[in-house]
Amino acid sequence: MRGATLKDVAKEADVSIASASRAINGLDNVAEGVRTRVLEAAARLHYIPHGGARALAMNRTNTIGLLLPDIHGEFFSEIIRGVDVAARAHGLHLLVSGSHGDIREAGVAVMAMSGRVDGLLVMSPFVDSQDMGAVLPVSLPLVTIASRIGDGSSGSITVDNFAGGRMAVDHLIRQGCTRLAHISGPATNYEARERQRGFETAVAEAGTHVAWSAVEAGDFGEDSGFQAMRRLLAADVRPDAVFTGNDMMAVGALFALKEAGLKAPDDIAVLGFDDVPIARFVQPALSTLRVGVYELGRQGLELLVKALARPSGAPSAERIVISPELVIRESSKKV
Amino acid sequence: MRGATLKDVAKEADVSIASASRAINGLDNVAEGVRTRVLEAAARLHYIPHGGARALAMNRTNTIGLLLPDIHGEFFSEIIRGVDVAARAHGLHLLVSGSHGDIREAGVAVMAMSGRVDGLLVMSPFVDSQDMGAVLPVSLPLVTIASRIGDGSSGSITVDNFAGGRMAVDHLIRQGCTRLAHISGPATNYEARERQRGFETAVAEAGTHVAWSAVEAGDFGEDSGFQAMRRLLAADVRPDAVFTGNDMMAVGALFALKEAGLKAPDDIAVLGFDDVPIARFVQPALSTLRVGVYELGRQGLELLVKALARPSGAPSAERIVISPELVIRESSKKV
DNA sequence: TGAATTTGTGTAAGCGCTTACAAACGCGTT
DNA sequence: AACGCGTTTGTAAGCGCTTACACAAATTCA
Numbered sequence: 139m140r141g142a143t144l145k146d147v148a149k150e151a152d153v154s155i156a157s158a159s160r161a162i163n164g165l166d167n168v169a170e171g172v173r174t175r176v177l178e179a180a181a182r183l184h185y186i187p188h189g190g191a192r193a194l195a196m197n198r199t200n201t202i203g204l205l206l207p208d209i210h211g212e213f214f215s216e217i218i219r220g221v222d223v224a225a226r227a228h229g230l231h232l233l234v235s236g237s238h239g240d241i242r243e244a245g246v247a248v249m250a251m252s253g254r255v256d257g258l259l260v261m262s263p264f265v266d267s268q269d270m271g272a273v274l275p276v277s278l279p280l281v282t283i284a285s286r287i288g289d290g291s292s293g294s295i296t297v298d299n300f301a302g303g304r305m306a307v308d309h310l311i312r313q314g315c316t317r318l319a320h321i322s323g324p325a326t327n328y329e330a331r332e333r334q335r336g337f338e339t340a341v342a343e344a345g346t347h348v349a350w351s352a353v354e355a356g357d358f359g360e361d362s363g364f365q366a367m368r369r370l371l372a373a374d375v376r377p378d379a380v381f382t383g384n385d386m387m388a389v390g391a392l393f394a395l396k397e398a399g400l401k402a403p404d405d406i407a408v409l410g411f412d413d414v415p416i417a418r419f420v421q422p423a424l425s426t427l428r429v430g431v432y433e434l435g436r437q438g439l440e441l442l443v444k445a446l447a448r449p450s451g452a453p454s455a456e457r458i459v460i461s462p463e464l465v466i467r468e469s470s471k472k473v
Numbered sequence: 474m475r476g477a478t479l480k481d482v483a484k485e486a487d488v489s490i491a492s493a494s495r496a497i498n499g500l501d502n503v504a505e506g507v508r509t510r511v512l513e514a515a516a517r518l519h520y521i522p523h524g525g526a527r528a529l530a531m532n533r534t535n536t537i538g539l540l541l542p543d544i545h546g547e548f549f550s551e552i553i554r555g556v557d558v559a560a561r562a563h564g565l566h567l568l569v570s571g572s573h574g575d576i577r578e579a580g581v582a583v584m585a586m587s588g589r590v591d592g593l594l595v596m597s598p599f600v601d602s603q604d605m606g607a608v609l610p611v612s613l614p615l616v617t618i619a620s621r622i623g624d625g626s627s628g629s630i631t632v633d634n635f636a637g638g639r640m641a642v643d644h645l646i647r648q649g650c651t652r653l654a655h656i657s658g659p660a661t662n663y664e665a666r667e668r669q670r671g672f673e674t675a676v677a678e679a680g681t682h683v684a685w686s687a688v689e690a691g692d693f694g695e696d697s698g699f700q701a702m703r704r705l706l707a708a709d710v711r712p713d714a715v716f717t718g719n720d721m722m723a724v725g726a727l728f729a730l731k732e733a734g735l736k737a738p739d740d741i742a743v744l745g746f747d748d749v750p751i752a753r754f755v756q757p758a759l760s761t762l763r764v765g766v767y768e769l770g771r772q773g774l775e776l777l778v779k780a781l782a783r784p785s786g787a788p789s790a791e792r793i794v795i796s797p798e799l800v801i802r803e804s805s806k807k808v
Numbered sequence: 809t810g811a812a813t814t815t816g817t818g819t820a821a822g823c824g825c826t827t828a829c830a831a832a833c834g835c836g837t838t
Numbered sequence: 839a840a841c842g843c844g845t846t847t848g849t850a851a852g853c854g855c856t857t858a859c860a861c862a863a864a865t866t867c868a
Contacts, residue, residue, distance in 0.1 A: 141587070141612040143824055154848045159826060169846060188588030190534065191824035194525050194853045201568070201589075212750075215550030222571045231585060233536070234569045236557045250566060252476070253523030253854080254536075277476040389754065415547075419724065421756045478854055489818045494856060504816060526854035529823045588824080 142183035151179035162187065193254075201231040202442060203255035205247055207238050207263055212414045213431055217283070220435025221259060228443050230256075240264070252278075257442045261285055263327050279445040283438045286328040293441045295434060295458040299329050302427045302462035303336015306381040306409050307344065309425075309464055313472040315379035315407055317350040321366040321391060323358045323383035330358065330383045333411060337381060350375055356387045363387025367394035378406055379470070385410035385417050388424055392469065407470040411462070422468035429462050477518035486514035497522065528589075536566040537777060538590035540582055542573050542598055547749045548766055552618070555770025556594060563778050565591075575599070587613075592777045596620055598662050614780040618773045621663040628776045630769060630793040634664050637762045637797035638671015641716040641744050642679065644760075644799055648807040650714035650742055652685040656701040656726060658718035659692045665718045668746060672716060685710055691722045698722025702729035713741055714805070720745035720752050723759055727804065742805040746797070757803035764797050 148158035153172055160168045161176035162185075168176075179185075193199040204221055206214055218234065225232050233255055238244040244262060251258070257279040263286075280292040310318055320337045323330025334353065341351045354370055356362035363382055370377060371394065382388040388410030395402055402408045402422055410417060413428035441456055483493035488507055495503045496511035497520075503511075514520075528534040539556055541549055553569065560567050568590055573579040579597060586593070592614040598621075615627040645653055655672045658665025669688065676686045689705055691697035698717055705712060706729065717723040723745030730737055737743045737757055745752060748763035776791055 144826095145824075155825085156827075156848060156850095157846080160847095163826085167846065172846080186584055186587040188824050189585060190525055190529050190588040191853090192588075192826075194529055194855090195824075195826045197853065199525065212547055212550065215547065215553075218550075218553065218569070219571065222569070226570075231589075232569045234553070234557065234567045235561075236554065249521055250524060252521040253525040253527075254566075416751050416754050419751050420754050480854075490855085491819080491857080492817060495817090498856085502816065507816080523854050526823090527856075529825090530854075530856040532823065 141188075142180075142185045143188070144185070146183055147176060147180045147185050150183060151175040199231075199254055199256050200229060201233050201255045202257045202259055202439070203233045203235065203248075203251040205238065205244055205251075205258065205260040205262070206234070206236040207244075207261060208236060212416070213412065216431035217261070217435040220432040220437075221439045222435075224436045224439040224443075228439075230439075230443075238262075257281070257446050259283060259438055259442055263329050279442060279448075281438055281442040281445060283434055284329060293445055293456045295438045295441060295460065297329065297429050297434065298459050298461045299332035300336040300339070302411060302429075303333040303338075303381075304340040305336075305427060305462065305464050306333075306411070307337055307340035307348075309466070309470065310379040310381060310407060310409060311344055311347050313379070313403075313407055313470060315377075315472070316348060317375065317377045317379065318348055319352045319354060319370050319377035319380045321354050321356045321363055321370075321380060321382040321387050323356060323387075325355070327358070333383050350377070352377065356383060358384050358387060360386045360390040363390025364394045365390075367391035368398075371395075371398050371400070376406070379409070380406055381409045381411075383411060385412045385414045385424060385426055388426070388469070389416060389420055392420055392422075392424070402469045403472050407472055409470045413465055417465075417467070420469075425467045425470035426465050427462040428465045430460060434460065476523075477515075477520045478523070479520070481518055482511060482515045482520050485518060486510040534566075534589055534591050535564060536568050536590045537774070538568045538570065538583075538586040538593045540573065540579060540586075540593065540595040540597070541569070541571040542579075542596060543571060547751070548747065551766035552596070552770040555767040555772075556774045557770075559771045559774035559778075563774075565774075565778075573597075592616070592781050594618060594773055594777055598664055614777060614783075616773050616777040616780060618769055619664060628780050628791045630773045630776055630795065632664065632764050632769065633794050633796045634667035635671040635674070637746060637764075638668045638673075638716075639675040640671075640762060640797065640799050641668075641746070642672055642675035642683075644801070644805065645714040645716060645742060645744060646679055646682050648714070648738075648742055648805060650712075650807070651683060652710065652712045652714070653683055654687045654689060654705050654712035654715045656689050656691045656698055656705075656715060656717040656722050658722075660690070662693070665693065668718050685712070687712065691718060693719050693721060695721045695725040698725030699729045700725075702726035703733075706730075706733050706735070711741070714744070715741055716744045716746075718746060720747045720749045720759060720761055723761070723804070724751060724755055727755055727757075727759070737804045738807050742807055744805045748800055752800075753802070755804075760802045760805035761800050762797035763800045765795060769795065 144158055145155055148155040151158060153176060157172055158176050161173045162180060222232055233251055235247040259281050261283040263284060282292055282294040284296050318341060320334060322334045341348050354366040356366045380391055382391055388408050391408055392402060395406060400406060410424050410426035413426045417424040417426050437458055479493055480490055483490040486493060488511060492503060492507055493511050496508045497515060557567055568586055570582040594616050596618040598619060617627055617629040619631055653676060655669060657669045676683050689701040691701045715726055717726055723743050726743055727737060730741060735741060745759050745761035748761045752759040752761050772793055
């Protein structure tokens with residue numbers, strides 16, 4: 139049972155297809171009689187407009203494409219939610235594509251979206267995202283989220299990870315810690331690198347306040363945090379504070395601490411990054427740098443909507459930078 | 474800079490638009506010379522096929538619509554991920570629409586998807602979802618996830634919440650508990666009702682094994698679990714085991730317990746439902762009934778793919794029922 | 809060598825919709 | 839009665855693509 143088309147409705151109402159279209163879209167240049175006849179016919183036939191066809195004819199899909207690296211965990215759920223809520227407010231739909239391990243895959247996804255979306259919201263945390271520019275269609279308005287794609291022509295919304303790294307060190311020093319360690323995220327991740335850079339910069343600037351510092355490699359996964367903390371504990375000199383590249387690694391680190399019979403924050407203060415929901419529930423509750431992920435998604439979409447509204451020769455590529463916010467819970471509170 | 478069209482490519486390669494189409498789509502009835510000429514021209518012009526137009530012409534969008542009640546929290550993130558991974562494996566795209574408070578909204582979303590998707594994956598946990606059938610277009614293949622929409626014509630994948638409720642009671646009794654309480658989910662939620670029904674049925678069947686039982690109302694939110702547990706504790710007779718309609722309420726209940734200076738499982742055993750990631754991290758680690766949410770999404774899509782492959786007069790509406798799995802952690806371990 | 813294929817290519821008719829344009833129909837004016 | 843005007847309507851040309859069909863060219867086979 140193929141759905142009825144506008145042609146069917148027009149025939150049923152005994153008017154031209156053009157009039158039917160006008161009536162259905164509520165244009166005002168239609169006689170009342172015709173309008174009701176068309177609307178009744180449409181109802182009778184269970185007519186539902188064909189979005190695809192309409193999009194083709196109007197050259198507007200009312201859909202935006204959302205490209206994510208990997209839809210895993212609370213982080214992405216929040217991004218999607220932020221984007222979805224904002225999109226819905228603007229009457230836009232969401233074509234989502236996740237799980238892109240690398241740029242090539244993302245490129246394929248972009249191709250496939252071409253002609254189905256009015257704009258693109260892209261999150262690509264890979265360090266080499268620069269090259270992404272080559273893959274993206276020039277003709278589509280684009281906003282990047284927390285990515286390094288800095289081709290300038292696109293809008294972007296990013297988190298100030300560097301500042302976050304510095305805030306972490308400042309906080310830890312203020313708690314009286316002097317031996318700081320950082321468990322870093324994957325080297326291929328731009329955000330992870332920035333956080334680490336913030337850490338290192340702040341440590342360097344702190345001068346004598348920091349007696350010792352180290353960086354241990356992790357990969358954003360809980361277990362890598364666990365392992366890294368173990369290594370830290372096994373070494374000659376132990377840190378009295380550990381700042382991790384994200385919350386999940388902090389959770390892992392907390393477990394390693396417990397395993398070693400140590401306690402946070404008394405023995406070692408622990409500070410995460412992101413403020414995922416779990417952070418509130420672990421023991422001790424995890425101090426962290428909150429990133430308003432929902433806002434990231436929401437504002438990202440708003441930015442894109444603005445870009446869409448602009449005449450096509452979009453000049454001003456707006457940029458938003460969000461600062462992380464220090465959330466002090468138990469795991470880092472020494473005083 | 475509008476993107477190049479097939480026509481442009483054809484002109485550039487000096488062939489007919491039909492040949493260009495064939496070359497690009499890799500059909501075999503094209504001379505090698507023509508093929509390379511077209512491909513080169515396409516590359517030169519940065520041609521990207523217009524998905525929308527192709528969909529219209531072929532009457533196949535390679536997109537499936539995903540309708541969710543509300544994209545919140547880990548649960549939905551996992552569903553989306555399951556669906557996305559499976560979709561990608563089949564070369565399908567995902568048009569996602571979330572945050573549907575009620576059926577009317579969902580209906581609007583469905584309309585908007587019409588003509589943009591080949592099939593629909595719907596999750597609508599509302600008790601009155603029966604009526605949803607009216608809203609859904611008859612012409613589209615449909616699979617429901619964890620919903621009550623039982624119009625028979627559609628495939629479905631559901632969780633055996635009733636069985637889960639019974640398993641909860643069985644487990645609690647086996648731990649030696651005799652005074653069982655249930656903190657229920659919202660009455661408007663079909664899954665919540667089934668879990669409760671399982672609880673009540675099992676209690677009734679347990680005869681003298683259960684000395685006392687009660688049901689306290691919650692709404693799936695953490696705080697409602699907290700409040701409900703408080704009420705339970707304030708009453709004359711206290712339960713020695715509490716089974717909650719989902720994990721978040723269990724988490725809230727755990728906090729209420731802590732507030733009252735009581736301990737789980739020693740004073741009161743606590744058992745949740747869902748096995749969200751947080752369950753592993755709370756103190757004590759939460760026992761729960763695991764629902765393979767990722768699998769729910771993945772298999773839901775697989776079901777839909779099967780339905781799509783079937784000739785349009787789809788007769789067999791396949792149904793899958795997943796049983797929850799008891800995950801015993803600390804919060805319910807008395808022995 | 810001519811007929812019967814087997815290619816390869818172009819023409820054109822859609823897919824379901826919107827929308828410029830022109831035609832048709834009132835209507836009040838002169 | 840002829841005119842201009844504003845309102846309704848239908849005709850038709852797209853949107854960018856696929857694909858049935860027809861036709862020409864390059865085979866093959868008797």
